[in-house]
Amino acid sequence: MHWNSVGEFFAMGGYALYVWGSFGACVLLMVVEPLLAKRRLNEVRQSLRRERLADELDHQSGTS
Amino acid sequence: MGDHGRFKGCIGVSQSLIQWFRYASPQSFYPLAGRMIPWFWAAAAVFGVAGLWISFFVAPTDAQQGEGYRIIFVHVPASWMSMFIYLVMAFWAALGLALNTRVSGMMAQALAPTGALMAALSLWTGAFWGKPMWGAWWVWDARLTSELILFFLYLGFMALQAAIDDPRRADKAGAILALVGVVNIPIIYFSVKWWNTLHQGSTINLTKAPSMAQTMLWGMLLMALAFWMYSIAVALTRVRAIILERERHTEWVKHALE
């Protein structure tokens, strides 16, 4: 461990903007991308569920 | 007796082959992908934490580049993955063309956005590395330029697939484009390198950091593994969405949603 303080760690020897800019962009995009993929999956599932529900309702009103 | 044993062995092999081909159908791949995703997330988290620990707390300060060199711990894995994902994408595309399996095309389609993201990250971090080291956000360095072109190739692939409505045609057209791209990538890389040396590019190289310590290599390797597991997890999530979108009118999809 070669950091003497938390402040020194965040200062990154004067390269704070560049190091945190790079790591920050990676973390940000690698959080956003899975969320978007997950949302796409959930949206399809939602619409499929709704479709099935509509089918079932159709069915019920048809038989009764 | 010996013949009998061999016969049995044959059956065993063909049965395991059939087992594998079973997963080539969307119906059985969908739940399989669902079961695998958490494991890849866990692996990505473990490798990521270990990689970040090494890149910030174990790897020593570089003699020439100070702390700024720590950017390579995300830059190099992102560049590796952007190239690797294109190869994997082309592999799935070729498989889809050759065997006419539906999941292959969906896999290729699911991988492209992640590959483009990796290329974008590689460019972004390359710029953030270049500013303090070369004094400019963008330098026409051979690696950065090739990465930019790779990014364009991903965009072209995604745009082509998005423009074609019929998914089967989109898969096949995308597959041909991916294969053409794979043949061209080495040519492009070589030509950009040649161009760069002729025009006297920069002398500092991003990956050939002087005195690359063993710990730095480990950090890079662990981060690359984390990026790899991440890419698989995201691509599998996306491929599940694509499977449901395309198969929405089939009977099995109705039962797949409990």
Added chain:
Amino acid sequence: MKALLATVRRDILLALRRKSEVLTAVFFFVIVTSLFPLGIGPEPVLLKKIAPGILWVAALLSTLLGLPRLFAADHLDGTLEQMALSPSPLGLLVAGKIVAHWLLCGLPLVLLAPVLGLQFDLDASALGILTLALLLGTPLLSLIGAIGAALTLGVRGGGVLLALLVLPLYIPALIFGAGAVEAHIAGLDVGGHLSLLAAMLALAAFFAPWATTAALRVALE
């Protein structure tokens, strides 16, 4: 072979009946190259330095202009489907169409380039290298472009998409083509550039018609 020549003849005849399409691409080439000195300034030293790049980029763009029409007309009137069903292999007919495209869109650029090079104060030997490089490079552009034209056939937003697909693949041709002229101006040997261009041309001549045919079959399905 006969089928190939017949296709070339047919495409050229068709294009000559609608001259404006060919002429548009050629005029585009002339206008774009003439715009650069107006935008940058008439300083001969600078113009000479940027001439190879400008002429080559303009050549890439004007080749691109003719590409969407390579298969579109035949696709619309059903000729392409007839070609796919005809006894002669589709690959040969496609090769014929690519040759015709080069003769109509590539060759005029090669012939015009020395004249336009004069605008940029290039000397006679540099003009010769430029012409030679374009002679090797423009068929390469037609071959690669044909793959993109086949992939985007009948697709919405085809023209812009075609540019997005094809331009990155044109980069090696641009580098070696413009590089040859630059190297010559700098007094270096140009053999390497030209032989690499020729090697890429040979590779593309072998693979591109094949890939184009595959893409056309996908589009016709």
